[in-house]
Amino acid sequence: MKKKLVKTVHFRDIDFSQWYTDLCLKAKLISYSDVPGFFIYLPNGYFLWEMIQKFLNHYLKKSNHQNVYFPLLFSENLFQLEKDHIKGFAPETLIIDKISNQSLPSKLILRPTSEVIFSKYYSNIITSYRDLPKLFNQWCSVVRWEKNTKPFLRSKEFLWQEGHTVHASKKEALKETLYILNLYKKLGKKLLAIPFISGIKTEKEKFKGAVTTYAIETLMYDGQSLQAGTSHYLGTNFSKIFKIQFQDQNSVIQLAHQTSWAVSSRLIGAIIMVHGDDEGLVMPPYIAPIQIVIIPLRLNNSFLLTKVNFYYKQLFKKYRTKLDIQNKNIGWKFSHYELQGIPLRLEIGEQELKNDQITIFIRHNRKKIIINASELLINITELFKNIHQNMFDKALQRMTKNIYIANNYEEFKINLFKKGYVKMSVLANEAEEIIKKETGATARVILKEKLLNKICPVTHKKANQTILFARAY
Amino acid sequence: MKKKLVKTVHFRDIDFSQWYTDLCLKAKLISYSDVPGFFIYLPNGYFLWEMIQKFLNHYLKKSNHQNVYFPLLFSENLFQLEKDHIKGFAPETLIIDKISNQSLPSKLILRPTSEVIFSKYYSNIITSYRDLPKLFNQWCSVVRWEKNTKPFLRSKEFLWQEGHTVHASKKEALKETLYILNLYKKLGKKLLAIPFISGIKTEKEKFKGAVTTYAIETLMYDGQSLQAGTSHYLGTNFSKIFKIQFQDQNSVIQLAHQTSWAVSSRLIGAIIMVHGDDEGLVMPPYIAPIQIVIIPLRLNNSFLLTKVNFYYKQLFKKYRTKLDIQNKNIGWKFSHYELQGIPLRLEIGEQELKNDQITIFIRHNRKKIIINASELLINITELFKNIHQNMFDKALQRMTKNIYIANNYEEFKINLFKKGYVKMSVLANEAEEIIKKETGATARVILKEKLLNKICPVTHKKANQTILFARAY
Numbered sequence: 001m002k003k004k005l006v007k008t009v010h011f012r013d014i015d016f017s018q019w020y021t022d023l024c025l026k027a028k029l030i031s032y033s034d035v036p037g038f039f040i041y042l043p044n045g046y047f048l049w050e051m052i053q054k055f056l057n058h059y060l061k062k063s064n065h066q067n068v069y070f071p072l073l074f075s076e077n078l079f080q081l082e083k084d085h086i087k088g089f090a091p092e093t094l095i096i097d098k099i100s101n102q103s104l105p106s107k108l109i110l111r112p113t114s115e116v117i118f119s120k121y122y123s124n125i126i127t128s129y130r131d132l133p134k135l136f137n138q139w140c141s142v143v144r145w146e147k148n149t150k151p152f153l154r155s156k157e158f159l160w161q162e163g164h165t166v167h168a169s170k171k172e173a174l175k176e177t178l179y180i181l182n183l184y185k186k187l188g189k190k191l192l193a194i195p196f197i198s199g200i201k202t203e204k205e206k207f208k209g210a211v212t213t214y215a216i217e218t219l220m221y222d223g224q225s226l227q228a229g230t231s232h233y234l235g236t237n238f239s240k241i242f243k244i245q246f247q248d249q250n251s252v253i254q255l256a257h258q259t260s261w262a263v264s265s266r267l268i269g270a271i272i273m274v275h276g277d278d279e280g281l282v283m284p285p286y287i288a289p290i291q292i293v294i295i296p297l298r299l300n301n302s303f304l305l306t307k308v309n310f311y312y313k314q315l316f317k318k319y320r321t322k323l324d325i326q327n328k329n330i331g332w333k334f335s336h337y338e339l340q341g342i343p344l345r346l347e348i349g350e351q352e353l354k355n356d357q358i359t360i361f362i363r364h365n366r367k368k369i370i371i372n373a374s375e376l377l378i379n380i381t382e383l384f385k386n387i388h389q390n391m392f393d394k395a396l397q398r399m400t401k402n403i404y405i406a407n408n409y410e411e412f413k414i415n416l417f418k419k420g421y422v423k424m425s426v427l428a429n430e431a432e433e434i435i436k437k438e439t440g441a442t443a444r445v446i447l448k449e450k451l452l453n454k455i456c457p458v459t460h461k462k463a464n465q466t467i468l469f470a471r472a473y
Numbered sequence: 474m475k476k477k478l479v480k481t482v483h484f485r486d487i488d489f490s491q492w493y494t495d496l497c498l499k500a501k502l503i504s505y506s507d508v509p510g511f512f513i514y515l516p517n518g519y520f521l522w523e524m525i526q527k528f529l530n531h532y533l534k535k536s537n538h539q540n541v542y543f544p545l546l547f548s549e550n551l552f553q554l555e556k557d558h559i560k561g562f563a564p565e566t567l568i569i570d571k572i573s574n575q576s577l578p579s580k581l582i583l584r585p586t587s588e589v590i591f592s593k594y595y596s597n598i599i600t601s602y603r604d605l606p607k608l609f610n611q612w613c614s615v616v617r618w619e620k621n622t623k624p625f626l627r628s629k630e631f632l633w634q635e636g637h638t639v640h641a642s643k644k645e646a647l648k649e650t651l652y653i654l655n656l657y658k659k660l661g662k663k664l665l666a667i668p669f670i671s672g673i674k675t676e677k678e679k680f681k682g683a684v685t686t687y688a689i690e691t692l693m694y695d696g697q698s699l700q701a702g703t704s705h706y707l708g709t710n711f712s713k714i715f716k717i718q719f720q721d722q723n724s725v726i727q728l729a730h731q732t733s734w735a736v737s738s739r740l741i742g743a744i745i746m747v748h749g750d751d752e753g754l755v756m757p758p759y760i761a762p763i764q765i766v767i768i769p770l771r772l773n774n775s776f777l778l779t780k781v782n783f784y785y786k787q788l789f790k791k792y793r794t795k796l797d798i799q800n801k802n803i804g805w806k807f808s809h810y811e812l813q814g815i816p817l818r819l820e821i822g823e824q825e826l827k828n829d830q831i832t833i834f835i836r837h838n839r840k841k842i843i844i845n846a847s848e849l850l851i852n853i854t855e856l857f858k859n860i861h862q863n864m865f866d867k868a869l870q871r872m873t874k875n876i877y878i879a880n881n882y883e884e885f886k887i888n889l890f891k892k893g894y895v896k897m898s899v900l901a902n903e904a905e906e907i908i909k910k911e912t913g914a915t916a917r918v919i920l921k922e923k924l925l926n927k928i929c930p931v932t933h934k935k936a937n938q939t940i941l942f943a944r945a946y
Binding site for chain 1: 504506508511513516520522541542543544546547551567569570572579581593597598609613614616618629630632
């Protein structure tokens, strides 16, 4: 068995779930709160969320989306209107019946998602095709009374953004749905170093209230899939009920077409589960709260310290850099910053000083390189680019390698055991029910591929869809 | 009486309250929600909040503050611990007793402010002087069940930031309290073009749970004061109860000293009430959602449109610029953008085209100037600087002019009638009670000045403080 000198966290291969929780707590991303199921986002964790906000805001604003803020509480009556929607959300929605010291105007909903309150507003202000499109987004938290909670992945309150848009036609609304889906994939590719598989959800798995749900999914290290974001085409489901109508260019009254879409703090869970290793977090360089830590190997050499300070000042202007001159054991420092997943560690000892060089430890592949101090900035820029690409490629390779094909139900079960995705052509819904019950796997997305077989191996009826299955968070 | 051709809003001097609400709604800053007392922050309103966030985040991060996110819901038990604090907040705090479909672990509080949940966390993680200081801040919304609500100024839910810090000594905590107070004043001076008076709150008016509350106040156009932000030195009030203790450098156990501080979406109300006029909003240039609107005076002259497009492309790179080529009445466009308070309107007609000039309408003083098109960018930069300074100076002048001195209670009442602040030396608390009851005015801040008179004109007892009074929002 593998040995570790300093066992800071559980081994990833032995107890993945405990390894994950260890990392969240020990790298100080999150902390438990006084009410079970609620979490405190600590600076290291919240910073990741701020970087995600910055990335998405940049592209959303560029594409004419506008940020807004809609109330946390709204009346239950609104929520009851869309029957499928309420059915989907009712079990986890917090409905406030009674408060201690005040009277309530009516039962209130604590926002689990905001389709209904946006729709109500849109119905008040949209009258003409000239009012369209409306492209609103908000950053907020939502409350869902989940039973089994896990840091970042499932909690009674979580952070997210929710976009709610209104369009004059199905075509435009679908275009928006796909624009956002691609934006989420870009977020994965450029910032999180995470590849996403995307596709349409089955009827059984789609968002209640949507016509079509697109999702991005990705493979965690333990072989389970994580739904990391969704983009819904809502059709006229809400506009019918809330009367979001407009006069078109020919003065004909039309129902508006809507979309909604969201990513949440689950993405932080994905960063940990995709990239982390036995030594701790591995942060992709462009999102890392600290990108570079500089550790002088001697603290009693003033010339060395001057040099180190010089490097720090150079780097600090361009990168999130930390200089650690605490009087602590070097080994402790090394493992402390490895736990935090800081992409680069610069080591400067007397050897380096003499040769005007710097030793760089690269967190993600745990390799050391030596560079000339004069080429520091150029090297860092290049290193980040390579590290990011390598981390993305590694995750992509693992995901691609773990997509299996099943021609029959036995193969399905054997492949599922290998941990990953299994592709099979089935009779949707009916087969999904059986598969979920018997294997725990669910339909992740429908693949736009021709059928692998005409008969569904599970129901023995006519297959109608090729679906990517997996166990999922 | 003054006449307006297009009466878009009520006159400011005639019905200030209605004028204010008109502006909030017609300039699309805010909208009502389905539950009375809750508001929707629309893009124009939320943008102002984002600019405030950006400004404060910049300086907070520079001074080593860290953003976090603490839960919306926490148990009522926590809240009951600090007696003064609960007494201060109880009437407006939403305590959830019962929810429809779930059982509650205990009664839950919907965050009215977060001193207790931060303190609980701090008590778990702070053990040594090495753990200090902790400088956390969060951006979130809070819920307070207010009866009389008004857009941005008072609502059942509002947006704010709340800072919660822990320090090893009183000296450091007080330094933090004042650092933040000054940061808030800088926000006024650099971004909002609003001057703030600052000082300590009286015992009666201070934050319940604080040792000392510093506040920033400013004068609204109608002569009422607005408390726009507070910075509290909490002393050891919370650390005693929550046992936030640490071992100091001499291994002695000490109680930690804390601060908390906040500004809220009230600041948006202040921007409107300080700068707005009869034509609508007047936006300070650095915070304005749109800084420049370009209006071609002819739409059928293709050479003119090409020119206008050229200006737009130049400006768009540097400023939030809008080009309006809608086929609408020019007069309608003018008053529409005046209502929104856009700092500069560029008018380009055939006259301008011929002379290679641009007519610029300056919103805040409603003056027109003509510039050479070749000097456009230089002029805009200079104009913004001047407009910002002029708006600040105008607000400062109005505020300064409306600070009166009262040597007796009669003078106090007469001066209060003039609308503004009245300075008087009184016996705090006792005199405050009487003044509030008889005039509606409250103590805004204590002034660090020597007493104007030895005997309090209200209680006829010995005066102990010189206080700035005003009616307030």
